[in-house]
Amino acid sequence: xxxxxxxxxxxxxxxxxxxxxxxxxxxxxxxxxxxxxxxxxxxxxxxxxxxxxxxxxxxxxxxxxxxxxxxxxxxxxxxxxxxxxxxxxxxxxxxxxxxxxxxxxxxxxxxxxxxxxxxxxxxxxxxxxxxxxxxxxxxxxxxxxxxxxxxxxxxxxxxxxxxxxxxxxxxxxxxxxxxxxxxxxxxxxxxxxxxxxxxxxxxxxxxxxxxxxxxxxxxxxxxxxxxxxxxxxxxxxxxxxxxxxxxxxxxxxxxxxxxxxxxxxxxxxxxxxxxxxxxxxxxxxxxxxxxxxxxxxxxxxxxxxxxxxxxxxxxxxxxxxxxxxxxxxxxxxxxxxxxxxxxxxxxxxxxxxxxxxxxxxxxxxxxxxxxxxxxxxxxxxxxxxxxxxxxxxxxxxxxxxxxxxxxxxxxxxxxxxxxxxxxxxxxxxxxxxxxxxxxxxxxxxxxxxxxxxxxxxxxxxxxxxxxxxxxxxxxxxxxxxxxxxxxxxxxxxxxxxxxxxxxxxxxxxxxxxxxxxxxxxxxxxxxxxxxxxxxxxxxxxxxxxxxxxxxxxxxx
Amino acid sequence: xxxxxxxxxxxxxxxxxxxxxxxxxxxxxxxxxxxxxxxxxxxxxxxxxxxxxxxxxxxxxxxxxxxxxxxxxxxxxxxxxxxxxxxxxxxxxxxxxxxxxxxxxxxxxxxxxxxxxxxxxxxxxxxxxxxxxxxxxxxxxxxxxxxxxxxxxxxxxxxxxxxxxxxxxxxxxxxxxxxxxxxxxxxxxxxxxxxxxxxxxxxxxxxxxxxxxxxxxxxxxxxxxxxxxxxxxxxxxxxxxxxxxxxxxxxxxxxxxxxxxxxxxxxxxxxxxxxxxxxxxxxxxxxxxxxxxxxxxxxxxxxxxxxxxxxxxxxxxxxxxxxxxxxxxxxxx
Numbered sequence: 001x002x003x004x005x006x007x008x009x010x011x012x013x014x015x016x017x018x019x020x021x022x023x024x025x026x027x028x029x030x031x032x033x034x035x036x037x038x039x040x041x042x043x044x045x046x047x048x049x050x051x052x053x054x055x056x057x058x059x060x061x062x063x064x065x066x067x068x069x070x071x072x073x074x075x076x077x078x079x080x081x082x083x084x085x086x087x088x089x090x091x092x093x094x095x096x097x098x099x100x101x102x103x104x105x106x107x108x109x110x111x112x113x114x115x116x117x118x119x120x121x122x123x124x125x126x127x128x129x130x131x132x133x134x135x136x137x138x139x140x141x142x143x144x145x146x147x148x149x150x151x152x153x154x155x156x157x158x159x160x161x162x163x164x165x166x167x168x169x170x171x172x173x174x175x176x177x178x179x180x181x182x183x184x185x186x187x188x189x190x191x192x193x194x195x196x197x198x199x200x201x202x203x204x205x206x207x208x209x210x211x212x213x214x215x216x217x218x219x220x221x222x223x224x225x226x227x228x229x230x231x232x233x234x235x236x237x238x239x240x241x242x243x244x245x246x247x248x249x250x251x252x253x254x255x256x257x258x259x260x261x262x263x264x265x266x267x268x269x270x271x272x273x274x275x276x277x278x279x280x281x282x283x284x285x286x287x288x289x290x291x292x293x294x295x296x297x298x299x300x301x302x303x304x305x306x307x308x309x310x311x312x313x314x315x316x317x318x319x320x321x322x323x324x325x326x327x328x329x330x331x332x333x334x335x336x337x338x339x340x341x342x343x344x345x346x347x348x349x350x351x352x353x354x355x356x357x358x359x360x361x362x363x364x365x366x367x368x369x370x371x372x373x374x375x376x377x378x379x380x381x382x383x384x385x386x387x388x389x390x391x392x393x394x395x396x397x398x399x400x401x402x403x404x405x406x407x408x409x410x411x412x413x414x415x416x417x418x419x420x421x422x423x424x425x426x427x428x429x430x431x432x433x434x435x436x437x438x439x440x441x442x443x444x445x446x447x448x449x450x451x452x453x454x455x456x457x458x459x460x461x462x463x464x465x466x467x468x469x470x471x472x473x474x475x476x477x478x479x480x481x482x483x484x485x486x487x488x489x490x491x492x493x494x495x496x497x498x499x500x501x502x503x504x505x506x507x508x509x510x511x512x513x514x515x516x517x518x519x520x521x522x523x524x525x526x527x528x529x530x531x532x533x534x535x536x537x538x539x540x541x542x543x544x545x546x547x548x549x550x551x552x553x554x555x556x
Numbered sequence: 557x558x559x560x561x562x563x564x565x566x567x568x569x570x571x572x573x574x575x576x577x578x579x580x581x582x583x584x585x586x587x588x589x590x591x592x593x594x595x596x597x598x599x600x601x602x603x604x605x606x607x608x609x610x611x612x613x614x615x616x617x618x619x620x621x622x623x624x625x626x627x628x629x630x631x632x633x634x635x636x637x638x639x640x641x642x643x644x645x646x647x648x649x650x651x652x653x654x655x656x657x658x659x660x661x662x663x664x665x666x667x668x669x670x671x672x673x674x675x676x677x678x679x680x681x682x683x684x685x686x687x688x689x690x691x692x693x694x695x696x697x698x699x700x701x702x703x704x705x706x707x708x709x710x711x712x713x714x715x716x717x718x719x720x721x722x723x724x725x726x727x728x729x730x731x732x733x734x735x736x737x738x739x740x741x742x743x744x745x746x747x748x749x750x751x752x753x754x755x756x757x758x759x760x761x762x763x764x765x766x767x768x769x770x771x772x773x774x775x776x777x778x779x780x781x782x783x784x785x786x787x788x789x790x791x792x793x794x795x796x797x798x799x800x801x802x803x804x805x806x807x808x809x810x811x812x813x814x815x816x817x818x819x820x821x822x823x824x825x826x827x828x829x830x831x832x833x834x835x836x837x838x839x840x841x842x843x844x845x846x847x848x849x850x851x852x853x854x855x856x857x858x859x860x861x862x863x864x865x866x867x868x869x870x871x872x873x874x875x876x877x878x879x880x881x882x883x884x885x886x887x888x889x
Contacts, residue, residue: 210731
């Protein structure tokens with residue numbers, strides 16, 4: 001008979017009948033203390049597991065287990081300096097002058113094929129990430145590193161173009177070290193489709209086992225891992241195309257982890273499952289109502305409504321963001337104090353924002369000539385109604401809901417809003433070509449405020465991710481100074497000033513930053529979740545022997 | 557028959573070619589850049605995008621891309637997936653069997669259950685079982701597939717925990733179907749999605765079959781058979797059912813497209829790793845090569861299904877079989 005059979009299998013007559021007909025199957029049982037199988041309900045399947053070529057979320061989670069960085073950010077999420085970073089592949093490091101950083105690789109580190117990890121691998125990795133043919137999404141983040149060279153087999157030297165507070169962060173956070181001996185022969189223009197990406201050989205706590213297309217990726221603990229044997233022996237990412245189905249699988253005890261429960265309704269559903277524990281952690285996204293400051297479809301002219309700073313301020317004051325968050329996200333959402341998620345260390349509720357004040361909003365609109373002259377309930381000026389359209393992706397229930405709530409709040413003060421729900425590709429094209437009035441958009445942050453805020457809100461981002469085309473020399477100057485600040489305290493003050501500047505100019509209404517809630521099977525112990533990457537510390541999780549269930553004991 | 561078959565095959569190739577051309581142009585004209593769409597709402601490094609677009613030949617005019625696509629297709633190459641980072645042929649080879657398994661099982665439910673119910677109802681015309689089943693089949697037939705799928709998932713998967721909630725197999729015990737146990741596991745995982753896809757069709761087939769049986773029952777040859785004193789079982793099976801099957805065979809040809817399009821929703825709801833799910837993801841990510849190849853395969857399957865249905869009809873109906881030249885006209889009339 002099947003020696004290890006999950007409880008739910010015993011319920012199924014069909015299975016038993018066919019097993020009886022087809023003969024029984026004997027599987028070994030695991031009795032070791034590190035027995036354990038963790039199944040994650042992953043939304044979407046990665047294209048490749050070659051870290052330089054992808055930034056998909058599931059790929060990143062799996063790569064966390066397969067490929068090491070030299071060091072990684074700590075739980076504090078402090079990206080300035082190097083004191084809060086945790087060594088991984090690098091045993092230690094030292095500064096050799098203001099622009100030179102030397103890492104010493106742990107001599108115990110090995111690739112899963114037995115080859116030692118060397119400084120040559122690190123230099124090779126930098127070269128690959130920096131090669132435009134490889135088309136790495138992280139290339140832009142490495143532009144301030146001039147070179148990476150191997151000093152000897154275990155010492156690697158990073159030389160920077162300039163001195164700035166996040167030099168160490170840039171050196172270690174974006175790159176996962178790759179095996180030069182396996183990838184050197186692969187032509188760079190074929191990296192995206194390289195066989196290595198579907199059968200990777202890494203140096204991390206877990207080894208790659210299998211990838212069933214459309215179904216699952218399986219990893220197994222590397223018992224010889226030089227930083228200590230992982231606590232759980234087997235990891236499986238089971239692909240699910242739909243978040244609702246993933247939550248149902250968690251509630252039905254068919255998977256162990258769903259790292260993001262997006263809505264209060266999902267959290268409430270998971271609360272009904274006694275076997276699941278909830279773990280809150282900081283979210284890395286924020287959403288905003290972006291105003292197009294240039295005319296819809298014609299970037300040479302200002303937008304007739306949003307080109308006016310005072311009108312934008314009035315539109316911001318007319319929205320009760322706190323009640324919107326409460327009604328849509330409950331306790332898991334917050335009103336962001338600027339364009340940032342709660343992941344960022346610059347998050348500060350004391351940052352000055354425009355208040356919710358509909359009376360003041362109405363006064364401003366009256367003063368700017370937007371009055372209801374014809375008594376139809378909609379303000380107008382020179383015969384033009386105060387009306388605009390909000391674009392939302394049709395795939396986001398939350399953003400469509402937000403658009404409807406905004407529509408209602410604006411109706412009360414005489415502003416007519418229409419909502420266009422577009423397929424994401426169509427939405428992307430409309431916003432990137434400037435053919436929109438307003439849109440509810442979302443952005444994800446990595447732990448550093450520098451790159452995301454620069455790309456989306458400074459003048460440098462116009463033509464890229466700065467869809468509002470907001471351009472403020474004062475804001476740009478403050479951001480530049482914050483990025484180059486000598487200390488964390490000084491940087492925080494400068495970021496605060498920058499945020500208050502953008503809040504006052506109101507190129508967008510910063511609506512919500514959802515916190516994250518992970519649902520994880522209660523038998524899993526020592527769960528630590530780093531907000532920027534829930535799976536970063538997976539190797540420290542464990543399942544105590546007395547809590548193991550049938551699926552933990554199945555030998556692969 | 558041979559001439560007819562050759563004509564139909566030529567027409568089938570033309571239809572598939574037209575579908576591929578139409579889809580190729582349509583997906584390329586759809587708004588959205590494959591380099592950007594897959595990356596959320598941020599814009600990737602423009603140089604990275606340019607490099608990728610160049611590597612995949614997407615910087616060429618659409619006609620050049622189309623010509624290259626046809627040239628590759630002539631060599632059996634379906635291209636490389638922009639989003640999946642692998643040959644489209646491999647991606648389809650992984651997913652098509654799952655869709656065929658699901659569609660096959662759904663077809664079995666559709667026609668197995670539908671025919672049985674239709675015959676049963678016709679034999680108990682206007683009696684309680686007929687009335688009850690008539691209402692039930694009408695109710696099921698009017699259900700949207702995705703809604704039925706969600707209800708089955710929540711009831712039998714989450715609440716009663718009798719069937720798995722999604723997936724094509726247990727990833728812990730059966731990453732591959734390499735034993736009878738894993739075969740059973742695959743079948744078990746298929747029950748809910750196949751039922752979702754098959755039940756609505758079965759309700760339609762039952763109503764179709766009931767009507768066909770009743771229509772044939774009025775025919776002279778059935779009355780004559782009864783008057784000759786043939787046993788009722790023989791009258792029903794030999795005379796009534798055989799003739800009533802003709803309309804169901806026509807329905808079989810029409811069901812295949814429904815199963816393939818229905819599979820898109822069902823595969824998403826039940827996380828079934830089939831071609832439908834692959835296609836939806838590809839459309840959302842503007843993965844041109846995968847979308848076009850999926851359209852190619854789907855249209856080929858639909859055309860093949862229609863061809864098989866017409867041939868079955870010919871075999872089942874002697875009136876069509878005898879007139880070789882007029883075969884196609886009779887069938888398509």
